[in-house]
Amino acid sequence: MVDKRSNESNGGLPGLIRQGITNYMKDVHTCLPGKILEFDPEKQIAKVQLLVKRIFKEDRVLDLPPLINVIVWQPKAGSYSITFPIKPEDECLVLFSERSLDTWYKSGQSKKPNNYRMHSFSDAICLVGMSSEPNVITDYDPDNLQIRNSEKDQTFTLLANKDINITTGTVSFELLNEGEEVKINAPSKMTVTSPETEFTGNVTIAGTTTMQSDASVDGNIDITGTSSASDHDSDGISGKEHIHAHGTPNTGPPQ
Numbered sequence: 001m002v003d004k005r006s007n008e009s010n011g012g013l014p015g016l017i018r019q020g021i022t023n024y025m026k027d028v029h030t031c032l033p034g035k036i037l038e039f040d041p042e043k044q045i046a047k048v049q050l051l052v053k054r055i056f057k058e059d060r061v062l063d064l065p066p067l068i069n070v071i072v073w074q075p076k077a078g079s080y081s082i083t084f085p086i087k088p089e090d091e092c093l094v095l096f097s098e099r100s101l102d103t104w105y106k107s108g109q110s111k112k113p114n115n116y117r118m119h120s121f122s123d124a125i126c127l128v129g130m131s132s133e134p135n136v137i138t139d140y141d142p143d144n145l146q147i148r149n150s151e152k153d154q155t156f157t158l159l160a161n162k163d164i165n166i167t168t169g170t171v172s173f174e175l176l177n178e179g180e181e182v183k184i185n186a187p188s189k190m191t192v193t194s195p196e197t198e199f200t201g202n203v204t205i206a207g208t209t210t211m212q213s214d215a216s217v218d219g220n221i222d223i224t225g226t227s228s229a230s231d232h233d234s235d236g237i238s239g240k241e242h243i244h245a246h247g248t249p250n251t252g253p254p255q
Contacts, residue, residue, distance in 0.1 A: 027119075028118070028119045029096040029119045029120065029121060030095075030096060030119065031093060031094060031095045031096065032050045032051070032052050032093075032094050033050070033051045033052065033091065033092070033093060033094070033130055033132070034048040034049055034050045034051055034067070034091070034092050034093070034094040034126060035048065035049050035051060035088075035089055035090065035091050035092065036048060036086055036087065036088055036089065036090045036091075036092060036126075036128070037049050037066055037088055038088065039072065039086040039087070039088075041086075044071070044072050044074060045069050045070060045071055045072060046070045046072050046086070046092075046126060047066055047067065047068050047070070048066065048067045048070045048092065048094055048124065048126055049063075049064075049066050049067075050064045050067065050094060051091075052064075064121075067094070067121055067124045070094065070124045070125065070126050071101070071105065071124070071125045071126070072086065072092075072125075072126055072128065073125055073126065073127045073128075084128060086128055090128055091128075091129075091130050091131055091132060091135055092126040092127060092128045092129070092130050093126065093127045093129075093130035094124050094125070094126045095124070095125045095126070095127070096119050096120060096121065096123055096124055096125075097119070097120075097123035097124075097125065098118060098119060099113045099117075099118060099123070100113040100114060100115050100116075100117055100120070100122070100123055101123045101125075102114050102115075102123075137150075138150070138152075139152050141157070143159075143160055144157050144158060144159045144160055145157070145158040146158075153167070153168070153169055154167065154168050154169075155167045161177060161178070162177035163175060163176050163177050163178075170185075170187050171185060171186050171187070172184075172185040173185075
């Protein structure tokens with residue numbers, strides 16, 4: 001038995017119309033995956049190779065030619081932006097504008113398009129960050145917002161519990177919401193360079209403290225251990241050089 005629906009869709013006038021529409025749609029481009037070949041950081045445009053081949057009859061396939069002057073989308077609003085070090089081989093999603101972008105791109109204003117092309121390869125925009133399965137982000141954090149490098153040894157993480165973590169190599173900085181606490185982990189050394197540093201609360205130091213400058217204390221000092229100094233001054237009198245009334249050092253009130 002002949003399938004009437006098959007005949008209608010593949011032959012006769014309906015079939016010719018369907019084939020004509022199909023042929024037309026082959027040149028209506030919407031979006032395709034691609035990879036960056038070159039990137040101009042000043043103009044923020046790229047040369048892009050599309051990664052899906054064009055199919056012809058008799059199983060012939062053809063690489064599409066590289067696209068040039070592709071506008072690279074960057075996250076930007078108000079006076080802020082986030083930039084990425086876009087490199088060759090980075091994967092992207094390429095979108096094709098409904099109408100020509102030439103006059104808008106040059107002016108940034110609402111303009112009449114300078115030609116009548118639609119969904120053309122000439123009006124491409126690429127969004128970096130598209131990933132094929134072999135290139136997905138490894139060790140993905142599904143619960144928190146994170147800015148990081150591929151190795152995940154540089155991270156900026158906004159946690160769901162409102163903590164903030166910053167790491168670079170073995171150094172970490174944590175803002176802890178629950179305890180209203182800041183933790184800095186510097187395995188070898190931390191250097192603070194500032195003409196003036198002020199602490200407005202109690203300071204606890206665990207370990208040896210070395211001062212390489214003069215110090216002024218406005219208040220009392222309580223020492224529970226041993227204090228040693230090459231000399232000290234008490235009301236203008238040297239503790240090292242003074243002599244007591246009977247001539248024997250360190251046995252009576254200073255003179």
